[in-house]
Amino acid sequence: xxxxxxxxxxxxxxxxxxxxxxxxxxxxxxxxxxxxxxxxxxxxxxxxxxxxxxxxxxxxxxxxxxxxxxxxxxxxxxxxxxxxxxxxxxxxxxxxxxxxxxxxxxxxxxxxxxxxxxxxxxxxxxxxxxxxxxxxxxxxxxxxxxxxxxxxxxxxxxxxxxxxxxxxxxxxxxxxxxxxxxxxxxxxxxxxxxxxxxxxxxxxxxxxxxxxxxxxxxxxxxxxxxxxxxxxxxxxxxxxxxxxxxxxxxxxxxxxxxxxxxxxxxxxxxxxxxxxxxxxxxxxxxxxxxxxxxxxxxxxxxxxxxxxxxxxxxxxxxxxxxxxxxxxxxxxxxxxxxxxxxxxxxxxxxxxxxxxxxxxxxxxxxxxxxxxxxxxxxxxxxxxxxxxxxxxxxxxxxxxxxxxxxxxxxxxxxxxxxxxxxxxxxxxxxxxxxxxxxxxxxxxxxxxxxxxxxxxxxxxxxxxxxxxxxxxxxxxxxxxxxxxxxxxxxxxxxxxxxxxxxxxxxxxxxxxxxxxxxxxxxxxxxxxxxxxxxxxxxxxxxxxxxxxxxxxxxxxxxxxxxxxxxxxxxxxxxxxxxxxxxxxxxxxxxxxxxxxxxxxxxxxxxxxxxxxxxxxxxxxxxxxxxxxxxxxxxxxxxxxxxxxxxxxxxxxxxx
Amino acid sequence: xxxxxxxxxxxxxxxxxxxxxxxxxxxxxxxxxxxxxxxxxxxxxxxxxxxxxxxxxxxxxxxxxxxxxxxxxxxxxxxxxxxxxxxxxxxxxxxxxxxxxxxxxxxxxxxxxxxxxxxxxxxxxxxxxxxxxxxxxxxxxxxxxxxxxxxxxxxxxxxxxx
Numbered sequence: 126x127x128x129x130x131x132x133x134x135x136x137x138x139x140x141x142x143x144x145x146x147x148x149x150x151x152x153x154x155x156x157x158x159x160x161x162x163x164x165x166x167x168x169x170x171x172x173x174x175x176x177x178x179x180x181x182x183x184x185x186x187x188x189x190x191x192x193x194x195x196x197x198x199x200x201x202x203x204x205x206x207x208x209x210x211x212x213x214x215x216x217x218x219x220x221x222x223x224x225x226x227x228x229x230x231x232x233x234x235x236x237x238x239x240x241x242x243x244x245x246x247x248x249x250x251x252x253x254x255x256x257x258x259x260x261x262x263x264x265x266x267x268x269x270x271x272x273x274x275x276x277x278x279x280x281x282x283x284x285x286x287x288x289x290x291x292x293x294x295x296x297x298x299x300x301x302x303x304x305x306x307x308x309x310x311x312x313x314x315x316x317x318x319x320x321x322x323x324x325x326x327x328x329x330x331x332x333x334x335x336x337x338x339x340x341x342x343x344x345x346x347x348x349x350x351x352x353x354x355x356x357x358x359x360x361x362x363x364x365x366x367x368x369x370x371x372x373x374x375x376x377x378x379x380x381x382x383x384x385x386x387x388x389x390x391x392x393x394x395x396x397x398x399x400x401x402x403x404x405x406x407x408x409x410x411x412x413x414x415x416x417x418x419x420x421x422x423x424x425x426x427x428x429x430x431x432x433x434x435x436x437x438x439x440x441x442x443x444x445x446x447x448x449x450x451x452x453x454x455x456x457x458x459x460x461x462x463x464x465x466x467x468x469x470x471x472x473x474x475x476x477x478x479x480x481x482x483x484x485x486x487x488x489x490x491x492x493x494x495x496x497x498x499x500x501x502x503x504x505x506x507x508x509x510x511x512x513x514x515x516x517x518x519x520x521x522x523x524x525x526x527x528x529x530x531x532x533x534x535x536x537x538x539x540x541x542x543x544x545x546x547x548x549x550x551x552x553x554x555x556x557x558x559x560x561x562x563x564x565x566x567x568x569x570x571x572x573x574x575x576x577x578x579x580x581x582x583x584x585x586x587x588x589x590x591x592x593x594x595x596x597x598x599x600x601x602x603x604x605x606x607x608x609x610x611x612x613x614x615x616x617x618x619x620x621x622x623x624x625x626x627x628x629x630x631x632x633x634x635x636x637x638x639x640x641x642x643x644x645x646x647x648x649x650x651x652x653x654x655x656x657x658x659x660x661x662x663x664x665x666x667x668x669x670x671x672x673x674x675x676x677x678x679x680x681x682x683x684x685x686x687x688x689x690x691x692x693x694x695x696x697x698x699x700x701x702x703x704x705x706x707x708x709x710x711x712x713x714x715x716x717x718x719x720x721x722x723x724x725x726x727x728x729x730x731x732x733x734x735x736x737x738x739x740x741x742x743x744x745x746x747x748x749x750x751x752x753x754x755x756x757x758x759x760x761x762x763x764x765x766x767x768x769x770x771x772x773x774x775x776x777x778x779x780x
Numbered sequence: 781x782x783x784x785x786x787x788x789x790x791x792x793x794x795x796x797x798x799x800x801x802x803x804x805x806x807x808x809x810x811x812x813x814x815x816x817x818x819x820x821x822x823x824x825x826x827x828x829x830x831x832x833x834x835x836x837x838x839x840x841x842x843x844x845x846x847x848x849x850x851x852x853x854x855x856x857x858x859x860x861x862x863x864x865x866x867x868x869x870x871x872x873x874x875x876x877x878x879x880x881x882x883x884x885x886x887x888x889x890x891x892x893x894x895x896x897x898x899x900x901x902x903x904x905x906x907x908x909x910x911x912x913x914x915x916x917x918x919x920x921x922x923x924x925x926x927x928x929x930x931x932x933x934x935x936x937x938x939x940x941x942x
Contacts, residue, residue, distance in 0.1 A: 644926070646926075647864070647865070648864075657864060658863055658864050658865070658867050658868065659867040659868055660863065660867070676868060678868040678869060678923060679920060679921055679923060680920060681868075681877065683868060703865075703868050703923075704923055704925075705865070705923070705924065705925040705926040706923055706924040706925070706926065709923070752919070752920070752921055753918075753919035753920075753921075754918060754919060754920055778876065
């Protein structure tokens with residue numbers, strides 16, 4: 126008996142020691158020392174502790190942008206960008222509907238692909254993140270103080286906005302290239318007259334460094350190829366931008382065969398500084414266009430949409446020295462530039478090898494005019510002259526390459542379903558790891574910058590199959606986290622993602638978390654329908670429009686009894702959240718609303734339209750559990766017949 | 781044998797204590813949200829009617845000197861601040877969501893009033909009187925409206941005029 130007690134105490138002491146060690150473990154040193162092989166330990170973020178990185182993953186065909194913590198793989202938030210979001214009313218409220226306006230009218234969905242974080246001097250600065258809408262060409266800017274979509278600009282003369290949105294190293298430009306070439310300007314013409322008549326636009330959108338506001342500086346009107354992906358030059362190649370092309374055959378049908386004929390397609394090298402100078406000196410041609418520019422005002426909490434009517438186009442032939450073609454084998458997809466700016470990697474989807482171009486050799490060939498013919502007047506450089514090296518037969522179906530800042534590159538292979546690590550400069554393969562399954566993009570935090578944070582690699586996989594519990598025929602998407610701090614890549618974690626995560630961008634949490642806003646100040650609220658205190662609450666009729674100036678605080682609406690509304694009225698609930706404390710949003714929902722609920726964060730005003738169709742007394746309530754009396758946070762609207770004489774009245778807490 | 785057992789027991793206890801005293805204690809957010817045991821103040825008088833002119837509450841305000849006469853300029857500013865930030869829950873002279881500010885200085889110290897405005901989360905949790913007020917007012921929390929000390933002081937002056 127005594128012996129067993131003794132053993133128990135030994136165990137207790139041992140447990141005490143172990144728990145002490147765990148408690149003293151510092152986040153930054155996790156995965157070091159004796160526990161280095163413990164994958165669980167390395168992705169474990171203890172309750173209440175924070176992840177080391179924010180990872181922004183494209184929401185793919187959900188149209189949104191999802192935010193994950195790394196290394197835990199925990200989803201923190203889905204940020205609505207191009208699609209309506211009933212969870213908070215984005216795209217449903219009067220304030221946010223203009224954000225989704227386009228020249229095609231209200232477009233409440235898109236296919237989001239490639240997020241890119243703003244940079245200063247080639248390093249991530251955490252001010253904004255940009256992402257493209259692929260289907261109805263748009264670029265969005267999300268402010269990382271509020272984690273809100275603050276601006277969306279439509280791209281005219283574009284179709285399938287795929288080689289987007291990538292930024293230059295001081296966020297001078299966000300660049301958007303078209304995947305489809307189309308008639309520019311659009312017109313009614315036979316499809317089979319594509320060749321020579323369709324054009325591809327590459328759009329350079331300038332970014333105001335103070336406000337982040339975007340404006341199209343110029344559109345380069347290129348030959349009718351398909352512009353697949355792009356990346357900026359950096360450091361020594363800053364001032365250049367590189368786009369992969371496919372379908373240099375200019376096929377318009379059965380592209381899987383007809384666009385795979387040429388032995389080599391091109392990477393288009395664009396010297397945007399030269400074009401910028403040309404444009405600044407009055408160059409280019411202003412042409413009619415029609416595209417939406419939507420901007421959220423932080424003080425009115427309201428977005429406005431402006432239709433812009435012209436855009437400046439540039440013919441590459443008019444700007445000598447602006448555009449060159451770098452021959453690149455077999456339908457290159459990814460177009461990636463290493464942190465030094467010297468190497469431009471073209472991943473020929475249908476090629477067995479990776480092609481690495483040298484920026485220095487490219488400049489040399491240009492200077493010595495060593496051209497190998499031209500395409501539509503654009504000089505083609507000689508493949509052999511600009512080649513830095515070839516990574517020989519590393520795998521099948523190369524797509525994208527990322528860099529760790531330590532001289533290594535990581536290329537994803539879709540067909541052979543693996544990630545291959547190779548050495549920049551010697552082109553030797555150092556390691557390969559299988560992924561599950563069929564990886565598209567890969568992502569290293571800061572991978573598209575001069576200073577990558579080479580600790581993790583995230584594989585964004587296209588096929589999920591059996592990786593999680595089955596959920597019928599439709600599955601979630603899948604990402605995988607690798608530790609790349611050692612010689613060999615180590616798989617640490619699988620985690621599910623939304624939509625189809627194309628590209629992603631990640632940044633050390635410390636660069637963003639410290640700037641994150643907690644509340645909007647009521648004193649700065651300039652919403653025209655805000656009721657900033659109780660004396661400003663009212664209900665106003667304007668024809669059949671009824672405007673309710675309402676506010677809310679734990680745990681009531683003011684007013685909460687409204688009479689005099691009639692069938693056929695269009696009722697605007699303008700609601701201000703008077704709370705000034707962190708994490709006290711309130712929600713609002715009213716019976717039969719044909720849109721959504723809305724979530725109103727402290728200090729903000731939002732508006733939901735309700736068109737009552739039936740006589741009666743109808744309830745509304747707070748949807749976000751806000752306090753012990755949340756369930757009491759409710760009210761009524763009396764709806765009378767259309768011909769009723771009942772006057773508008775409103776009250777709170779009176780009989 | 782017994783001796784070893786005692787030694788191990790002592791050693792074990794010390795080790796566990798060592799854990800508990802770690803720095804982590806202060807940073808663990810779960811510490812905060814664990815319900816603390818409240819000292820039961822048994823009183824038949826409702827908290828809103830209790831008079832306590834010694835308790836200064838918990839918060840940044842340690843000492844307030846009230847002037848002989850009311851500073852009307854400051855009070856006017858206080859009235860503005862009050863109207864903008866407090867009227868959703870407080871009416872001047874009658875109970876609404878929360879208690880009326882009229883006559884508050886007959887029952888509370890100036891420091892207590894300002895700490896209640898500036899530090900309501902901690903007050904309603906750790907100040908026995910504020911805690912009882914929270915219960916009396918159906919658990920409606922006193923919202924933290926992020927007032928500055930200056931604004932709270934202005935409101936205090938305004939309350940003197942009521």
